Amino acid sequence: MKLSLVIPTYNERKNILQLLKKIQEEFKKNNIQGEIIVVDDNSPDGTGKILDETKIKIKNLKIIHRKGKFGLSSAVLDGWKIAEGEILGAMDADLSHPPEKIKELFWEIENGKADFAIGSRYAPGGEIKGWGFKRKLMSKTATLLARVYTKVKDPMTGFFMIKRTCIKDKKINPKGFKILLELIIKANYKIIKEIPIIFNNRIEGKSKAGTKEIFCYLQNLIGYLPYKKKVIREFFKFAFVGGIGTIINVLLLYILTEKVGVYYLLSAIVSFLIAMTSNFILNKVWTFKENIRLNAKKKYFQFTLVSIIVLIVNLFFLYLFTEIFEIYYLISQVLAIGIALIINFFGNKIWTF
Numbered sequence: 236m237k238l239s240l241v242i243p244t245y246n247e248r249k250n251i252l253q254l255l256k257k258i259q260e261e262f263k264k265n266n267i268q269g270e271i272i273v274v275d276d277n278s279p280d281g282t283g284k285i286l287d288e289t290k291i292k293i294k295n296l297k298i299i300h301r302k303g304k305f306g307l308s309s310a311v312l313d314g315w316k317i318a319e320g321e322i323l324g325a326m327d328a329d330l331s332h333p334p335e336k337i338k339e340l341f342w343e344i345e346n347g348k349a350d351f352a353i354g355s356r357y358a359p360g361g362e363i364k365g366w367g368f369k370r371k372l373m374s375k376t377a378t379l380l381a382r383v384y385t386k387v388k389d390p391m392t393g394f395f396m397i398k399r400t401c402i403k404d405k406k407i408n409p410k411g412f413k414i415l416l417e418l419i420i421k422a423n424y425k426i427i428k429e430i431p432i433i434f435n436n437r438i439e440g441k442s443k444a445g446t447k448e449i450f451c452y453l454q455n456l457i458g459y460l461p462y463k464k465k466v467i468r469e470f471f472k473f474a475f476v477g478g479i480g481t482i483i484n485v486l487l488l489y490i491l492t493e494k495v496g497v498y499y500l501l502s503a504i505v506s507f508l509i510a511m512t513s514n515f516i517l518n519k520v521w522t523f524k525e526n527i528r529l530n531a532k533k534k535y536f537q538f539t540l541v542s543i544i545v546l547i548v549n550l551f552f553l554y555l556f557t558e559i560f561e562i563y564y565l566i567s568q569v570l571a572i573g574i575a576l577i578i579n580f581f582g583n584k585i586w587t588f
């Protein structure tokens with residue numbers, strides 16, 4: 236057995252048979268030795284029953300019936316537990332992912348061009364059809380947040396394949412929907428490839444993504460921090476650079492005002508700009524280890540914009556803590572700086588660098 240493709244289902248009665256048929260065709264047409272593992276969570280619409288009835292007709296089909304709705308990620312993992320293939324895959328049941336792309340993902344790995352292949356909606360040539368503005372925005376935001384951990388363009392897709400050996404002895408256990416990001420962070424692979432796909436919103440049935448998934452995702456994101464020592468290291472370097480910047484700022488303000496005789500508001504602006512520029516340079520070459528010339532102008536502009544936004548955020552929290560929560564203003568400022576630092580770091584890490 237080469238490929239084990241897991242399809243999690245919850246209320247997919249109107250989709251699953253059509254998808255199974257298409258996958259079978261793809262396997263046959265492209266000579267793929269594959270099995271399909273459907274993991275159903277006791278769907279109230281009777282998906283499980285339909286599957287049992289078809290099982291007799293399809294020989295390389297396995298079905299797992301779980302007692303309740305335990306979530307998409309765990310369904311995929313449970314499917315992989317009984318998988319016999321060397322390549323493990325996952326795909327949605329609602330016909331959103333194009334079965335014609337199975338072969339492309341499969342051959343990338345089978346031919347040794349990659350050990351991890353994902354069906355990407357955000358790679359050039361990929362697309363999402365049928366989603367409204369709100370869903371698109373949510374997806375983009377989630378993808379942007381994941382940038383802290385990976386440069387993969389679509390770490391949220393539910394269509395991917397990975398070599399079994401890449402996850403050997405790894406503890407994979409995400410909450411909720413987003414299993415792929417966790418694999419990207421924890422699995423042991425050399426080459427990951429994004430194959431563009433066109434995602435079509437489902438026609439039958441309803442999406443199971445809800446507010447709960449957002450919270451699971453945020454929880455997951457925080458939980459991954461220890462896996463990325465690099466991010467933590469960058470954070471402390473960034474904070475240190477900020478400290479140096481503050482010293483430069485105050486020192487220059489003093490020198491320009493007292494020794495050179497510049498009007499103090501003007502020298503405040505000048506010293507702020509110089510300190511910010513030095514922060515930018517130090518962060519670029521030291522914190523984020525980038526060549527100083529790489530997109531320097533654009534990045535300097537982005538860095539400046541984040542700095543200004545952070546300044547406003549800082550003032551906002553200073554006001555909030557002091558006036559509304561009635562905290563002593565110097566303590567408020569310490570708290571506000573803490574919040575501003577976090578926003579500053581992630582803002583620049585995700586957007587600028």
Ligand code: GDD
Nearest residue numbers: 243244245274276306307310327328329391393442443444
């Ligand atoms: N067994 C099981 N248990 N299956 C589930 C569960 C569950 O609790 N929740 C959802 N599924 C199945 C659905 O039946 C479907 O086959 C697949 O998982 C995806 O669920 P959808 O409800 O169709 O999700 P979506 O279209 O909103 O989200 C898809 O796109 C996202 C990308 O933005 C999924 O592929 C997500 O994984 C992906 O992140």
Ligand code: MN
Nearest residue numbers: 327329331437
């Ligand atoms: Mn869907």
